[in-house]
């Protein structure tokens with residue numbers, strides 16, 4: 001069965017909308033709410049762009065891309081740009097919708113947007129990638145800006161690409177004699193290199209935010225990262241975590257920006273990372289692996305297989321190569337999907353071995369799989385909460401650009417922790433208020449802000 005991410009996103013919205021309506025008793029209020037919810041079923045605007053790019057051999061190749069501006073009730077559209085061969089309009093629409101929910105959960109003054117270009121960047125040289133990125137920035141230039149729509153990196157895009165795009169906008173403005181203040185130009189993109197207006201701590205913010213959310217969840221669930229102290233919250237189903245003295249065990253799918261940083265922070269916080277994977281497959285090291293050393297090994301070899309490092313020792317006998325499918329089903333305490341959508345579906349949800357799932361990718365679990373996991377009492381901490389650290393520090397970057405500030409990494413991390421804790425507490429309270437699962441609770445919490453209050457402001461951070 002093909003899982004369409006936008007259909008899945010709509011199902012998640014419907015579920016939350018039904019609960020919100022059920023809690024609204026007044027008939028007129030109900031009618032107003034229904035109308036407002038209707039506006040969230042489709043994006044405000046879709047840009048569908050064609051990008052002719054000169055290749056290194058002089059030929060012209062045509063690429064296609066999208067920018068979806070979903071909703072701006074709470075502020076400018078905000079969301080990353082993805083480069084991937086499987087990008088579709090429905091995927092970008094789903095990601096833009098989830099950004100709308102996520103920014104509201106994170107309590108930052110943004111709406112939701114997302115961009116995508118259909119391309120396998122591994123097939124392009126660096127110069128071709130630069131030309132493609134500049135062409136995309138040109139194509140969407142009329143519709144982006146610090147107070148209109150603020151793109152950022154996502155899968156297969158990075159700080160360098162954001163720098164190229166910012167520079168292309170600067171060139172265009174000069175050509176067209178359009179005057180834009182330098183700080184506002186910089187604030188049009190986030191996730192830039194630190195030397196070009198980027199924020200300290202942005203690169204690893206999504207992983208760091210994920211760690212803060214996980215720690216907050218474990219505290220609420222009354223689970224300590226040591227066997228002797230495990231004491232489950234009596235109001236929740238027992239989790240029966242396996243961890244033990246050596247730390248709770250974790251498997252991480254995806255070893256890019258989010259997956260690697262997440263694994264690194266978990267390792268540093270005393271969790272036992274027993275498996276990681278990327279698009280070519282993964283490794284399972286029951287004694288635990290060191291993500292930093294594993295990354296070094298992957299860079300050297302080009303793949304993860306064979307990188308079985310424990311501490312500083314890399315030993316082939318200590319681990320084995322596994323597929324992504326196997327990684328998802330490992331009997332670990334915590335599973336962290338940090339790659340792409342639709343990884344846990346109705347097909348494999350019954351075989352997931354973890355007791356708690358921290359969604360770091362966007363949309364890794366389908367609604368059908370959610371039902372199975374809920375039935376199996378596996379706790380899911382949803383993407384719109386757990387990976388919101390990235391966009392939160394993007395907000396800090398934008399804010400620093402607009403106010404000509406530069407914060408240290410310590411300042412950024414302190415503020416990030418404050419925002420993540422606030423978002424977590426809000427979702428947790430919503431879960432108790434509506435007596436529902438964490439994803440639906442997060443949606444309800446966001447809908448209350450997007451639909452009911454909807455105020456736009458540049459808040460002090």
Ligand code: NAD
Pocket residue numbers: 153154155156157206253254255256257258259277278279280324338339340341360361362387388390391
């Ligand atoms: P990335 O390009 O840096 O890394 C993606 C990783 O996933 C790579 O290691 C790749 O090999 C791996 N991968 C691809 N297909 C896979 C598959 N089928 N199975 C296993 N691994 C696979 O991208 P990223 O920025 O780390 O983004 C990962 C996820 O996190 C995406 O869903 C993205 O939307 C989400 N996200 C990213 C950010 C951010 O700040 N970068 C913020 C919030 C959410």
